[in-house]
Amino acid sequence: MERERIQQILLDSHWFQGLPDDVIAQVIADGKVKNFTDGQYLYGKGDEPDGLYAVLQGAVVAQIISKEGKCAVLGILERGSWLGEISVFDGSPRPSDAVARGNAQLLFVPRDKFHALLDAQPNLYRHFIRQVCKRYRSALRMLEASLIRSLPERLAIRLLDLATGYSEYRVGAGGVTLSVSQEELALLAGATRQRINQELKLWEKAGWVSLGYGSITIHDCGALEGLLAKS
Missing domain, CATH: 1.10.10.10 (Winged helix-like DNA-binding domain superfamily/Winged helix DNA-binding domain)
Incomplete structure (x- = not known):
């Protein structure tokens, strides 16, 4: 995928709206485009965090499977969505599986590269923490929904x-x-x-x-x- 197309997808994503062009360019430069086939795992629950992903094409399912084989789907992330950010920030193991649905293409940004960008521009922490908080609010809304809606x-x-x-x-x-x-x-x-x-x-x-x-x-x-x- 051409660099310009990747840049436009990032700009259309709420994760990067309003950020300077040089930040977008650095993320693309630090990242690597990866292709996944249907059912292929990006990572599994309990894996150590190696980076975060942006969906460029296709979709990724966030899920948890119990020991008995029961599947709970937490979310379906399509083009422009980011995933894996929680473990990248706190360093803890992945809280769920991430599995490609159909053929998916993603931009993978290594954790050390992303932290180097934040260390070089600490003002970016406020922006990205705001995005994490939005995801947290969405999770709380779904918890409420499962209990009383x-x-x-x-x-x-x-x-x-x-x-x-x-x-x-x-x-x-x-x-x-x-x-x-x-x-x-x-x-x-x-x-x-x-x-x-x-x-x-x-x-x-x-x-x-x-x-x-x-x-x-x-x-x-x-x-x-x-x-x-x-x-």
Whole structure:
């Protein structure tokens, strides 16, 4: 992938919006483009942190699998999303698996290179800690949803998180298409695929979403946000 294309993807990501061009250029210079096939692990739960990743193409699933083989999907990260930052900051082992979904291309930035950039420009810490806090707030919102929210509310939260890349930025009026299956949404929302399908069919009839093969297009984010505002 050309350097200019990588730069544009980073600029479109909330992680790097507002940063100087020289910072973007340094991240690209320090990074290495890596290709992963479907089901290939970027890293596993408990691995030592070696760096962070930016999704350039495809998607990555963050998940935890129990000893009994039960899978909990924590998030699906598509183009422009970053992952692995928590362990890069605190130095602790990876808290979950990260697995490529389909063929994925990522920019890998080694941990020592990233810390060298922060050490050279300490003012960047404030920016990146803010991004970590956004991810933390998203996690708290999902914890709340799993405990007290109804299924429609949990599903709306998950769709909005996917649409905004787990950030506070709003989706444009034109809507957005998500490469996510109903099986994956069932795992994300803690429900059966049948219940997810029933809810999505109601939303499709209302014009909020449209369903495709392995994809969902959100046409009315305001309607989904309205579900949350009522509770």
